[in-house]
Amino acid sequence: MRLKSLRLINFRNHAETTIQCCDKTNVFLGENGEGKTNILEAISYLCLTKSFFGSNDGTVLQIGKPSFELDGEIHSDSEISYHTRVLYSGNPKEKKFSINKSPVEKFSGVIGQFPIVILSPESGSVTFGMPADRRKFMDFVISQSSKLYLEDLIEYRRILKQRNKILLDAKLQRTDCSELLEPWDNGLVEHGALLMQRRWKFVQEFHPHIVKAHRLLSAETETPSLQYHPSVTVDSFEEQSGIREQFYNALQQARTEERRTGSTAIGPHKDELDFTINNIELRKFASQGQHKTFLVxxxxxxxxxxxxxxxxxxxxxxxxxxxxxxxxxxKQLLELIHPLGQTFITATNKNLFPAKFDWTESNRKFFIHQGAVVYDEASNFIN
Ligand SMILES: Nc1ncnc2c1ncn2[C@@H]1O[C@H](COP(=O)(O)OP(=O)(O)OP(=O)(O)O)[C@@H](O)[C@H]1O
Ligand SMILES: [Mg+2]
Incomplete structure (x- = not known):
């Protein structure tokens, strides 16, 4: 798909910005704090209904303004045109999302229709950071590729929250909560087993892609891999019934520990995903360069x-x-991404691009200054 144009009104420091995008590389140049990343965040709202940074709607609303509006024109690979629109307004303020003027009731239903991949300074935590960062990565990717997964994830999180509340209350009041937990145990196991099976499958499916991508970037002697380590020991992920049974039993065994800590001890919220290069754990042993290459x-x-x-x-x-x-x-990264599809890049250094970079109809640069596009070379190409 391609984003053909977008318009931001009262979004972060953009009072009113309209951008006509090109089909390949769109580069936003400007000094620090001018509003480049804000444009990418707006794209995330238009494709996923929300910010990829997890910012809430009130934070992205321009300070002092009553509402913000975003419009995007997206063309699918099969050349179907979609107009996505986000409006945050009213009293109390509410977010509305529409596609081709039809209001969308369930925002989670949009996830995956307009897929995006984000690489930002924060992305580094996926290889350096904690298990939660890698779970987030897994959830983000699988959710965009499976609506059912996202629904199970939302339901699992809701149940987990309730279950943790019961456990914590019981711990503080020194009461027995076994009976109260019973119905939540079943829900946790049902949705948790589905998440585990899907994560396990994802790791199998993702493996050839990471090997292929890594080959494009580094020597053939380095073989990357992903390993899924669920917090519940499971003999086989083929059958739902087996996963459910083992998860349920493990949950009962963890009861004493849960009473002590006041929180749910096992389940997909404690899963781990390890990245390795030649069977060596990336997080602990890789060099800076290996981290960067793996991330890309x-x-x-x-x-x-x-x-x-x-x-x-x-x-x-x-x-x-x-x-x-x-x-x-x-240069290597630009060459790698160029054939892939439409790209939006932010950078402070305009000399970053090779002197011979082809600034033609398919590669466009924009200069951003104080929340506005001050130069757009759509009609005036310069090298
Ligand atoms: N809700 C808001 N209302 C008004 N301005 C905001 C709001 N949120 C952020 N800003 C402003 O947006 C600017 C930051 O924009 P952005 O993060 O896009 O900058 P950038 O060009 O990507 O900078 P850098 O190169 O440092 O990453 C800051 O000046 C900040 O004060
Ligand atoms: Mg930025």
Missing amino acids: ALKTAEFFYLRERCNETPILLLDDVFSELDSHRS
Whole structure:
């Protein structure tokens, strides 16, 4: 798919910004704090109904303004045109999302229709950070490729919250909560087993993509891999009934520990996903360069995976990723992403792009200053 144009009104520091995008590389250049990343965040709202940073709607609303509006024109791979619109207004303020003027009731239903892949400075935590960062990665990718997964995830989180509340209350009041937990145990196990099976499957499906992407970036001697370590020991992920039974039994055994801590001890919210290169754990032993290469490979693999699963070419958003790369690596990354699809890049350094970079109809640069596009070379190409 391609984003043909977008319009931001009272969104962060953009009072009114309209951008006509090109089909390949769109580059937003400007000094720090001018509003480049805010444009990518707006794209995330238009494709996923929300911010990829997890910012809430009240935070992205321009300070002092009563409402914000975003409009996007998206063309699918099969050239179907969609107008997506976000409106946050009213008293109390409420977010509305519409596609081709039809209001969308369930926002989660939009996830996956307009797939996006994001690489930003925050993405680094997926290889460096805690297990929660890798679960987030897994959930983000699988949710875009499976509506059922997202529904189970939302339901699992709701049940987990309730269950944790019961456990915590019982701990503080020193009471027995076994009977209260019973119905929540069943829900936790039912949705949790579905999440575990889907995560296990995802790791199998994702593997060839990460190997392929890593090959594009590094020597053949380095073989990347992903391993799924569920917090519940499961003999086989083939059958739902087996996973449910083992999860349920493990949950009963964990009861004493849960009473002590006042929280749910096991389940998909405690799963781990390990990344390795040549069977060596990336998080603990990899060099900086290996981390960076793995991260770019992971994002490229995410792109290939989503394109296959969603039957739609994702949009790539690269926020400030070139600042850390030398010119050779920048060039390599640009060459890698160029054939993939439409890309939106933010950068502070305009000299980053190779002198011979083809600034033609398919690659466009914009200069952003104080929340506005001050130069758009759509009608005036310069090198
Ligand atoms: N709700 C808001 N209302 C008005 N301005 C906001 C709001 N939220 C953020 N801003 C402003 O937006 C600007 C930051 O924009 P953004 O993060 O897009 O910058 P950037 O161009 O990506 O900068 P950098 O190169 O440092 O990453 C800041 O000036 C900030 O004060
Ligand atoms: Mg930024």
